[in-house]
Amino acid sequence: MAEEWKRLLSECITHPKQLLSRFKIDVEPLEAVVAKYPMKISKYYFNLIEEVDDPIWKQCVPSPLELQDVYGVEDPLNEEADSPIPGLVHRYPDRVLMCVSEQCATYCRFCTRKRMVGKSTLNPSLDLYLKQIEYVRNNPSIRDVLLSGGDPLMLSDDRIEFLLRKLRAIPHVEILRIGSRVPCTFPQRVTEKLCNIIKKYHPVYVNVHFNHPREITEESERACGLLADAGVPLGNQSVLLRGVNDDPKIMKELVQKLLKIRVRPYYLFQMDLVKGTYHFRTRVETGIKIIEALVGYTSGLAVPRYVIDAPGGGGKIPLQPNYVISMDDDKVVLRNYEGKIYVYPQPRENEISVRGLPSYGPQSRVNV
Template sequence: MVSLLIKQVGLAKKIDPGAAVRQWNDWKWQMRHAVRDIPSFEELTGVHFNREERRELEKTIEHFPLNITPYYLSLIDTADMKNDPVYKQCFPSPEELNVEKCDMVDPLAEEEDSPVPGITHRYPDRVLFLVSNVCAMYCRHCTRKRKVGNVDYIPDRETILKGIDYIRDNPSIRDVLLSGGDPLMLPDDYLDWILSELDNIPHVEVVRIGTRVPVVLPCRITDDLVEMLKGHHPLWINTHFNHPKEVTPASREALRKLADAGIPLGNQCVLLAGVNDCPQIMKKLFQKLVQNRVRPYYMFQCDLSEGLSHFRTSVSKGIEIIENLVGHTSGFAVPTYVVDAPGGGGKIPVMPNYLISSATNKVVMRNYEGVITTYTEPDAYKAAKCDGNCQACHLQHDDVSSENEVGIARLLSDRDETISIIPSNNRRIGRRYDA
């Protein structure tokens, strides 16, 4: 901790000879002095690239801009830079210019599922609302590299209002996720206005904010910001720690302020080759997070965005990591491992198999140790069937959704006669109509 503070003071003096601790902890000072070019990086770190390396790096940042906060820069271990997880997440690599056949500009089809600018409506009861394209730092593994830093994607007040109107006009939407960019990079009063507009929509039950600020710019979590956010409960925040090295005294203080304000905190990490593709690293990360009142929420498989192939691991590596977490650490320290399906299919959980087999009244399972056990099902259980007539149901409940089920839930429904889901291009079914 002391050595990091000394390093940060020295870095602040390099950037601004008159800088004091107060400036270092000023998020606006951090943004004004963000590293945006190779010479600045070399000057501040003392690392120098040869002519060929510099030329390849310059080509990379022409396509995918460079932007590193001094704070995050201070976490890089320059003595082992090429293996450093912080360096790999923030500094460009020529490998980003390798575009594989499977890579896509918009792998999650967020634009295709966008009824109005800024809104992605994929799931029945919730929407993604992109309210900013500004980030404190440009992560090299970002799934929205197509947007970040691009002036064509800056949502103005008129665009924000269109998104709010869409949410207001669709009563099925009960959950709004603010993302970007990073919503916490907006001015306090502007974010306060957006949250107030959403608060005034009766059917919006909860608002979430996705942010990496506690990781890359923790001093942005000011007392004024926290006081403003406290006025908009129920509000949830999901942050994005990928490595235990990112959990520093400064980030812990930012998390403390948010948690003390009554804001539930979650974390969405991304599985990244050469950064955190190790069961022990991930276990340490998740244990550090819960120690700071952050619930590991998702562990994402790296998306098929352009230029990310060098970050992608096999899905089996992710399953191996979960296998080393379940039973080996607290259950609330185990995230759900998901693949965000290309083409907009949404998040698909991918977990180890624990159910081995089943019979009429018994299931066979295994635990994390490899112990195989059975669970006897009740003989007298009479399943409650649902025909949609809630008034006649003996179970006590109200405010039941009248929407029809979709997907597998539709096949399992007692009130729907669908017996199979058939792809539109199924040849066998096509021959029936051709006959």
């Protein structure tokens, strides 16, 4: 039963004509798209689609618009420039990303690694893994390793354990992370056997990827529950997508449902400048308004960090609404989530002593 997921994976939809089993559409325009950007949809995720062009459809079904993008680039984050070893990205001082798989259960049409997912451009192998691990071992500044892809959980249990065991044996590696969309698009892959493997190598964090409330089902809740019960902290990374979740009400419903299944919203990503994804992009103001609609109106636990992964490889840059109206040596003037104005008096360095702090009672209130 534990290997049932392998059988289910063999039933994935990989050709536009298979869409005709449920939807009456012209699949001919999709043929050219699939020739450049492969198609793969798990039967589970395909069954979440309710109608053509709904939020689930947009994320997984090829669109002719993918071939009309004249603005995007193949490697918008310039990962290749930060890859001392094929498949390993060392951008930040204390952490690296290891691409350990080119496969996913479902190929997202907005994927930032659209250039490689589903193709044999990297071809991860045991030899490549050993080279990546050796790089980590030889760089003591690396304390955090993120397994990515593709989707790492598409690997066999044995291969996943091999990677976790080898990395955990390196003394300076403190944190292991796995980035996976499997709990969302193919929750059958998350088994008790897999969770028992992962929990042997704690601390292991898993970042999942839900973009829309309809992706949270009994099956995905079960998958996240198995991981959480195994002691795995779960965070969610969403991508802001036009026509999918670019609406404050949708995002509020999503983040609240995530907390109910023990997943904490972590990042909300502005769409990367990936070739073939222009039709998914929103204006940055849209993301800021979504965060503004969450702050104060729902738990702080539910508010993700909105970021742009800077084009060209500059790393993640956080964005948020501006709640600071003005700031000087004496005071900070602030706006709260309701638009009300408040003043926070600054401490005066020459008044701070071992005897105590100055009083900021009503008599010292600062007028704006």
